[in-house]
Amino acid sequence: MIERADLSTLWLLGDPVSHSLSPLIQNTALALLGETVVYLAARVTARDFSKVVQSLVALGALGANITVPHKLRAFELCDRHSPRATLMQAVNTLHFREGEIYGDNTDGVGWWNALTREFPVEFQRAVVLGAGGASRAVCHTLMANGVEELVLLNRTPEKARRLKDELPSPERVRIDSLSRFSSYLQDNTLVVQTTSVGLKGQESPVPLPQGWPDGCVLSELIYGRPTELLKRVRSLDGLAQDGLGMLCGQAAESLAIWTGRPVTEIPLEKMIEAARKKLS
Numbered sequence: 013m014i015e016r017a018d019l020s021t022l023w024l025l026g027d028p029v030s031h032s033l034s035p036l037i038q039n040t041a042l043a044l045l046g047e048t049v050v051y052l053a054a055r056v057t058a059r060d061f062s063k064v065v066q067s068l069v070a071l072g073a074l075g076a077n078i079t080v081p082h083k084l085r086a087f088e089l090c091d092r093h094s095p096r097a098t099l100m101q102a103v104n105t106l107h108f109r110e111g112e113i114y115g116d117n118t119d120g121v122g123w124w125n126a127l128t129r130e131f132p133v134e135f136q137r138a139v140v141l142g143a144g145g146a147s148r149a150v151c152h153t154l155m156a157n158g159v160e161e162l163v164l165l166n167r168t169p170e171k172a173r174r175l176k177d178e179l180p181s182p183e184r185v186r187i188d189s190l191s192r193f194s195s196y197l198q199d200n201t202l203v204v205q206t207t208s209v210g211l212k213g214q215e216s217p218v219p220l221p222q223g224w225p226d227g228c229v230l231s232e233l234i235y236g237r238p239t240e241l242l243k244r245v246r247s248l249d250g251l252a253q254d255g256l257g258m259l260c261g262q263a264a265e266s267l268a269i270w271t272g273r274p275v276t277e278i279p280l281e282k283m284i285e286a287a288r289k290k291l292s
């Protein structure tokens with residue numbers, strides 16, 4: 013593939029990126045779709061980010077996925093934005109077309125599709141742990157999909173209040189401390205764990221529950237390593253998923269944007285299969 017001189021390129025830009033499965037899952041899909049496109053990853057510092065994006069436009073790249081810590085800066089660089097990128101004020105997908113930079117955010121829809129594919133139920137109540145960038149995408153998506161009550165738990169209430177204030181219908185949002193997690197567990201509640209604590213085996217950022225209510229679902233955004241919270245929920249025979257579905261879901265949405273194909277044509281299951289095989 014890389015010996016060809018007619019290849020288009022797609023990129024992952026972030027710092028760090030060496031751990032990412034994105035090149036694996038995107039190149040798996042591109043090969044199955046028969047696209048003459050290769051997906052590459054590059055570590056880019058905040059100082060160089062703008063220059064790198066402009067260089068990719070000049071080189072004729074199709075676009076790029078943006079990961080931490082550049083999603084807010086990517087939003088600022090765009091000539092045009094999708095409605096969901098405008099809503100979230102952050103971009104994880106750049107599409108270069110006719111010299112312009114178009115920005116989109118597929119994090120929320122990718123997560124939601126992964127969730128509802130595995131748990132096709134209607135959630136009226138959600139508890140979100142954390143108030144960072146991932147939480148923003150999740151909270152906006154929950155509100156857009158009709159969740160009537162949202163509880164936002166975070167270690168620093170100021171950050172949670174800022175997120176609450178930017179959400180539509182903030183009167184439907186309640187703020188509290190992570191230490192109060194167990195008191196908000198009720199039947200048929202969606203719990204979304206968006207914090208990065210636990211990614212490297214650290215102690216859980218919330219008190220581990222002693223029981224798991226009926227119909228309560230944990231959606232964990234971390235993948236590749238089960239967190240203490242995920243292990244506890246599964247030990248209680250609770251419903252839970254890790255973050256691999258979200259990773260592949262947002263990647264599939266990005267690929268649909270770049271190729272112009274319907275997202276239903278993107279081989280999502282093969283992407284997930286390749287990622288699980290790598291992780292195992």
